[in-house]
Amino acid sequence: MTKVELVFVPLAAAGHIVSAVELAKLLVDRDERVSVTVIPMKMPFSNISNYTHPVQSSRIRFIDLPSDELDPSVDPDKYFASMIENSKHNIKETVSKLLPKSSESSSHEDSPKLGGLVLDMFCTAMIDVANEFGVPTYIFFASGAASLGLLFYMQDLHDEQGKDPTEFENSDAELAVPSLVSPVPASSLPSSFFQKGLLQVFLTMSRKFRETKGIIINTFSELEPYAVKSLADGKIPPVYPVGPILNLKSNGQDGLNNNSSKFKEIMQWLDDQPPSSVVFLCFGSMGSFDVEQVKEIASALENSGHRFLWSLRKPPPQDTMESPTDYSDPRDALPDGFLDRTADVGRVIGWAPQVDVLAHPSVGGFVSHCGWNSLLESIRFGVPIAAWPIYAEQQLNAFQLVVELGLGVEIKLGYRMDQDHKPPIVNAGDIERGIRSLMDPNDERIKLLNEMSKYSKEALEDGGSSYSTIGRLIQEITDNI
Known part of the structure; x- marks a missing residue:
């Protein structure tokens, strides 16, 4: 042998x-x-x-x-x-x-x-x-097959058709990407394609893939x-x-051991909530917002009236390669009195045991940055997603989820940093509308999602x-x- x-x-x-x-x-x-x-x-x-x-x-x-x-x-x-x-x-x-x-x-x-x-x-x-x-x-x-197809398409545009993908930034162009049925607006392309240095990195990557x-x-x-x-x-x-290649076992991979007091507190709180009643907000290992955006999210959650579990993280120092961290006191970023007013319906936590939360029957929706692993986990557990992409290929993932596959709802598909590397502010009204749509039990996407969840398990x-x-x-x- x-x-x-x-x-x-x-x-x-x-x-x-x-x-x-x-x-x-x-x-x-x-x-x-x-x-x-x-x-x-x-x-x-x-x-x-x-x-x-x-x-x-x-x-x-x-x-x-x-x-x-x-x-x-x-x-x-x-x-x-x-x-x-x-x-x-x-x-x-x-x-x-x-x-x-x-x-x-x-x-x-x-x-x-x-x-x-x-x-x-x-x-x-x-x-x-x-x-x-x-x-x-x-x-x-x-990442997914659509993202791989986009990578090869961008290389073809540049190498074979002589086009400069950076020119699509801030344009109204729609691209016929071979790996997607629907035309892709330039606003749903990853930001890296609009930066000449990073574009060259991805073009080189695509060429090397062919070897x-x-x-x-x-x-x-x-x-x-x-x-x-x-x-x-x-x-x-x-x-x-x-x-879908996923780690579905809780072994502390998310930074919380399942014997820790924080983990037990989170899961106990979820145990006390009605089925499919909680909206879970989590934006990945690199996802965080400044105080102004945090206050808009808080306002949206409070006005929506839905139960929530919010993984709130502190941005790293500017122009560093550090990851976001937990707040020593989330009140430093939240509106005055928010935690008191929502004490009966919500919890604000730091780093979240995402797989365990998504698998819990009380969770009925997921506000996500649309990282590919997060999408696969959410589909696996049949939890609908409200898309709020931040970086990497997440803009395309969000477009694919909402427009191409019809499995999610939009909060802000075209969300990306501006030229000064500052994110735009998404107002509370848009966030609240997304959450209400996400948590609608009669939404037609639920049936599609349940079917895809079944395929996910069988694959x-x-x-x-x-x-x-x-x-x-x-x-x-x-x-x-």
Whole structure:
């Protein structure tokens, strides 16, 4: 029996490493020949132990690379590219140690053979390492098929049609993106495409994707049938939709251990609420608002009259790479008397155990930044979403959710930073309307969402679409040994 070792190089950011580790679990659980070594690319201020310590498989191991000291004078985008490039040598040394020595290969027939590198979408510079060892590279794309299609479309516009995507900023243009049925307004494009430096990063990424053996996507065919089909045009490497890849177990991955007093307090409060009565507000690991916007959200919640659980986080210092933190006292940002007036219907918390909250029967709606993992979790538990995208590809995710799939409602689809990197203020009236629509029990989206939730659960079961795709992926990898 030929054993195969895969080397995963995920980005150590919550939206990337969680699903990468879960993919590793799926592969080793599926085939006893497969083992995985995970070498995370550490981000400044990231704590990967929150996401790696629950792994208990003897065929998954983690190797820490030396941490790169952050130079505060370096532009964050340039720092990231430099970090990946500077890690090549360490990755190469680490991979070389995984290979059996020539003297060992004859006496250890069962030693695993290197089957390839599975790289985070932002770690394409590591393709050079795989080439040096003569093994294939697979990309793990932590977002959806529509976003992948947009990435290739932007490269085609730039490289083949000679157009500059940055010119779409503040325009009324609608783009015919092949991975979406509906024309996409420029306001729903990720902000990175409007910044020349970042645009070049994504164009390079797209070009490098084409050099790989395949692209593994965290989606399932029933959710994005049109997008998945559009990617099977023979112009790019094979695409493997293997999702929804989610960590549904509460092991402290969200920063709250399920034995902690904060966790128990949150869950006890939810236990005391009627079914589907609570609107949950949470904006991801990097999501936060200034005090002015916080007051608008508070006003909307109070006026809506709905029960709520609000994960409120303090913005990091400006122009830093730090993450948001919890307020020592949320009253510092909230309107005077808000907590007292809403004490019977709401709770304001810090970092939230999102999976546990979404899984709770009292939660009936989710005001979300539309990070891809959050969308998949919400769909999995059949919780409707009000879309309020903030950064990365979230504008496109929100457009897809609301317009393309009809599974969510809008709070502000075109929300993005202005030229001074300041977010616009969304007024309380717009937020309240979104919440009321979200919590409408007769909304037609509920039926669609419940159906998609069913598909989500079935996709990774024996005979499901993603289950079959994972089988094909493993076969592809082992056949190339």
